[in-house]
Amino acid sequence: MPDPKPSGRVRTGVYPGTFDPITLGHLDIVKRALRVVDRLVIAVASNDGKGPIFSVEDRVAMVREDVKDLAVNGAEIVVTQFGGLLVSFAEEVGATLILRGLRAVSDFEYEFQMVGMNSRLKPEIETVFLMASDRHQFISSRFVKEICRLGGDISQFVTPAVARRLERQLRS
Numbered sequence: 001m002p003d004p005k006p007s008g009r010v011r012t013g014v015y016p017g018t019f020d021p022i023t024l025g026h027l028d029i030v031k032r033a034l035r036v037v038d039r040l041v042i043a044v045a046s047n048d049g050k051g052p053i054f055s056v057e058d059r060v061a062m063v064r065e066d067v068k069d070l071a072v073n074g075a076e077i078v079v080t081q082f083g084g085l086l087v088s089f090a091e092e093v094g095a096t097l098i099l100r101g102l103r104a105v106s107d108f109e110y111e112f113q114m115v116g117m118n119s120r121l122k123p124e125i126e127t128v129f130l131m132a133s134d135r136h137q138f139i140s141s142r143f144v145k146e147i148c149r150l151g152g153d154i155s156q157f158v159t160p161a162v163a164r165r166l167e168r169q170l171r172s
Protein backbone atom coordinates (compact mmCIF):
# COMPACT_ATOMS: atom_id res chain seq x y z
CA MET A 1 0.00 0.00 0.00
CA PRO A 2 1.37 3.49 -0.82
CA ASP A 3 2.57 5.57 2.11
CA PRO A 4 -0.25 7.94 3.12
CA LYS A 5 2.36 10.51 4.24
CA PRO A 6 3.20 13.13 1.58
CA SER A 7 6.59 13.49 -0.08
CA GLY A 8 7.98 16.88 -1.16
CA ARG A 9 5.69 19.84 -1.79
CA VAL A 10 2.52 18.37 -3.13
CA ARG A 11 -1.01 19.55 -2.52
CA THR A 12 -2.83 16.80 -0.70
CA GLY A 13 -6.58 16.56 -0.31
CA VAL A 14 -8.72 14.11 1.62
CA TYR A 15 -12.00 12.87 0.15
CA PRO A 16 -13.83 11.21 3.04
CA GLY A 17 -17.00 9.17 2.85
CA THR A 18 -18.79 5.96 3.59
CA PHE A 19 -18.61 4.63 0.02
CA ASP A 20 -21.19 1.92 0.70
CA PRO A 21 -20.61 1.25 -2.16
CA ILE A 22 -18.67 3.65 -4.41
CA THR A 23 -20.88 4.96 -7.25
CA LEU A 24 -20.30 6.78 -10.54
CA GLY A 25 -21.19 9.95 -8.58
CA HIS A 26 -18.22 9.40 -6.26
CA LEU A 27 -15.98 8.63 -9.25
CA ASP A 28 -17.04 11.86 -10.93
CA ILE A 29 -15.97 13.75 -7.79
CA VAL A 30 -12.64 11.86 -7.66
CA LYS A 31 -11.85 12.92 -11.25
CA ARG A 32 -12.67 16.54 -10.45
CA ALA A 33 -10.68 16.42 -7.21
CA LEU A 34 -7.61 15.37 -9.17
CA ARG A 35 -7.75 18.71 -10.99
CA VAL A 36 -7.45 20.46 -7.64
CA VAL A 37 -4.86 18.32 -5.79
CA ASP A 38 -1.74 16.35 -6.74
CA ARG A 39 -2.35 13.68 -4.17
CA LEU A 40 -5.79 12.47 -3.21
CA VAL A 41 -6.34 10.40 -0.10
CA ILE A 42 -9.73 8.69 -0.35
CA ALA A 43 -10.67 8.00 3.24
CA VAL A 44 -13.25 5.29 3.78
CA ALA A 45 -14.98 5.74 7.14
CA SER A 46 -14.75 2.67 9.34
CA ASN A 47 -16.86 3.90 12.25
CA ASP A 48 -19.97 4.87 10.44
CA GLY A 49 -23.35 5.35 12.03
CA LYS A 50 -25.10 4.73 8.70
CA GLY A 51 -24.89 0.96 9.17
CA PRO A 52 -23.07 0.07 5.95
CA ILE A 53 -23.88 -3.24 4.25
CA PHE A 54 -20.23 -3.79 3.25
CA SER A 55 -17.33 -4.14 5.67
CA VAL A 56 -14.80 -1.34 5.58
CA GLU A 57 -12.30 -3.75 3.98
CA ASP A 58 -14.74 -4.51 1.16
CA ARG A 59 -15.54 -0.82 0.67
CA VAL A 60 -11.81 0.01 0.47
CA ALA A 61 -11.28 -2.85 -2.02
CA MET A 62 -14.12 -1.62 -4.26
CA VAL A 63 -12.82 1.96 -4.20
CA ARG A 64 -9.27 0.79 -5.02
CA GLU A 65 -10.52 -1.29 -7.93
CA ASP A 66 -12.66 1.55 -9.31
CA VAL A 67 -9.99 4.29 -9.10
CA LYS A 68 -6.97 2.28 -10.19
CA ASP A 69 -6.81 3.84 -13.65
CA LEU A 70 -7.71 7.39 -12.69
CA ALA A 71 -4.35 8.67 -11.44
CA VAL A 72 -2.91 10.27 -14.58
CA ASN A 73 -0.34 13.04 -15.20
CA GLY A 74 1.69 12.32 -12.08
CA ALA A 75 -1.28 12.49 -9.71
CA GLU A 76 -1.41 10.01 -6.87
CA ILE A 77 -4.42 8.34 -5.31
CA VAL A 78 -4.24 6.61 -1.95
CA VAL A 79 -7.23 4.67 -0.65
CA THR A 80 -7.32 3.93 3.04
CA GLN A 81 -9.76 3.43 5.86
CA PHE A 82 -10.02 5.90 8.69
CA GLY A 83 -11.74 6.18 12.03
CA GLY A 84 -11.89 9.02 14.49
CA LEU A 85 -11.80 12.70 13.81
CA LEU A 86 -11.60 13.73 10.15
CA VAL A 87 -9.53 16.87 10.73
CA SER A 88 -6.96 14.91 12.74
CA PHE A 89 -6.74 12.32 9.99
CA ALA A 90 -6.35 15.09 7.39
CA GLU A 91 -3.49 16.60 9.38
CA GLU A 92 -1.86 13.19 9.81
CA VAL A 93 -1.70 12.62 6.05
CA GLY A 94 -0.49 16.17 5.37
CA ALA A 95 -3.71 17.35 3.71
CA THR A 96 -4.57 21.03 3.44
CA LEU A 97 -7.95 20.39 1.83
CA ILE A 98 -11.01 18.30 2.56
CA LEU A 99 -12.99 17.57 -0.57
CA ARG A 100 -16.70 16.85 -0.50
CA GLY A 101 -19.31 16.38 -3.18
CA LEU A 102 -22.54 18.32 -3.15
CA ARG A 103 -25.83 17.03 -4.53
CA ALA A 104 -28.58 19.61 -5.03
CA VAL A 105 -29.89 21.00 -1.76
CA SER A 106 -30.22 17.70 0.04
CA ASP A 107 -26.59 17.60 1.19
CA PHE A 108 -26.30 21.26 2.07
CA GLU A 109 -27.50 21.41 5.66
CA TYR A 110 -25.33 18.55 6.86
CA GLU A 111 -22.27 19.69 4.92
CA PHE A 112 -22.72 23.27 6.10
CA GLN A 113 -22.63 22.15 9.71
CA MET A 114 -19.68 19.86 9.15
CA VAL A 115 -17.60 22.64 7.57
CA GLY A 116 -18.44 24.97 10.42
CA MET A 117 -17.41 22.48 13.07
CA ASN A 118 -14.28 21.30 11.26
CA SER A 119 -13.07 24.82 10.62
CA ARG A 120 -13.36 25.57 14.33
CA LEU A 121 -11.38 22.46 15.16
CA LYS A 122 -8.69 23.02 12.52
CA PRO A 123 -8.95 26.44 10.80
CA GLU A 124 -5.94 25.79 8.53
CA ILE A 125 -7.74 23.01 6.68
CA GLU A 126 -10.09 24.26 3.98
CA THR A 127 -13.14 22.35 2.75
CA VAL A 128 -13.81 22.47 -0.98
CA PHE A 129 -17.10 21.37 -2.55
CA LEU A 130 -17.33 19.85 -5.97
CA MET A 131 -20.42 19.04 -8.00
CA ALA A 132 -20.75 16.04 -10.23
CA SER A 133 -22.01 16.30 -13.82
CA ASP A 134 -25.79 16.35 -14.48
CA ARG A 135 -25.67 12.66 -15.31
CA HIS A 136 -24.14 11.68 -11.99
CA GLN A 137 -25.40 14.27 -9.58
CA PHE A 138 -28.49 12.45 -8.37
CA ILE A 139 -26.79 9.11 -7.73
CA SER A 140 -26.67 8.01 -4.11
CA SER A 141 -25.36 4.79 -2.57
CA ARG A 142 -28.58 4.54 -0.59
CA PHE A 143 -30.85 4.45 -3.66
CA VAL A 144 -28.52 2.21 -5.61
CA LYS A 145 -28.82 -0.36 -2.79
CA GLU A 146 -32.58 0.05 -2.73
CA ILE A 147 -32.91 -0.42 -6.51
CA CYS A 148 -30.63 -3.44 -6.42
CA ARG A 149 -32.54 -5.00 -3.55
CA LEU A 150 -35.76 -4.63 -5.54
CA GLY A 151 -34.24 -6.28 -8.60
CA GLY A 152 -33.71 -3.13 -10.70
CA ASP A 153 -30.89 -2.41 -13.15
CA ILE A 154 -28.04 -0.56 -11.42
CA SER A 155 -25.59 -0.62 -14.34
CA GLN A 156 -25.89 3.14 -14.97
CA PHE A 157 -25.02 4.00 -11.39
CA VAL A 158 -22.01 1.84 -10.46
CA THR A 159 -19.16 0.07 -12.27
CA PRO A 160 -19.72 -3.58 -13.34
CA ALA A 161 -17.45 -4.86 -10.55
CA VAL A 162 -19.45 -3.02 -7.89
CA ALA A 163 -22.75 -4.10 -9.46
CA ARG A 164 -21.68 -7.74 -9.19
CA ARG A 165 -20.72 -7.36 -5.54
CA LEU A 166 -23.99 -5.59 -4.75
CA GLU A 167 -26.06 -8.27 -6.43
CA ARG A 168 -24.20 -10.97 -4.54
CA GLN A 169 -24.65 -9.13 -1.25
CA LEU A 170 -28.30 -8.19 -1.63
CA ARG A 171 -29.90 -10.84 -3.78
CA SER A 172 -28.42 -14.08 -2.52
Ligand code: ADP
Binding pocket: 016, 017, 018, 019, 020, 023, 024, 025, 026, 029, 050, 099, 100, 101, 102, 103, 107, 130, 131, 132, 136, 137, 138, 139, 140, 141
Ligand atom coordinates in the same frame (compact mmCIF):
# COMPACT_ATOMS: atom_id res chain seq x y z
P1 ADP B 1 -20.92 10.32 3.81
O1 ADP B 1 -21.50 9.31 4.75
O2 ADP B 1 -19.66 10.95 4.34
O3 ADP B 1 -21.88 11.32 3.28
P2 ADP B 1 -20.97 9.13 1.14
O4 ADP B 1 -20.21 7.95 0.62
O5 ADP B 1 -22.45 9.07 1.11
O6 ADP B 1 -20.40 9.40 2.60
O7 ADP B 1 -20.52 10.42 0.34
C1 ADP B 1 -19.19 10.86 0.35
C2 ADP B 1 -19.11 12.22 -0.32
O8 ADP B 1 -19.42 12.07 -1.70
C3 ADP B 1 -20.10 13.24 0.22
O9 ADP B 1 -19.49 14.51 0.18
C4 ADP B 1 -21.25 13.18 -0.75
O10 ADP B 1 -21.97 14.39 -0.79
C5 ADP B 1 -20.48 12.94 -2.05
N1 ADP B 1 -21.31 12.31 -3.08
C6 ADP B 1 -21.87 11.09 -3.07
N2 ADP B 1 -22.58 10.86 -4.20
C7 ADP B 1 -22.44 12.00 -4.94
C8 ADP B 1 -22.94 12.42 -6.22
N3 ADP B 1 -23.74 11.64 -6.96
N4 ADP B 1 -22.62 13.66 -6.66
C9 ADP B 1 -21.85 14.47 -5.90
N5 ADP B 1 -21.35 14.13 -4.70
C10 ADP B 1 -21.63 12.93 -4.22
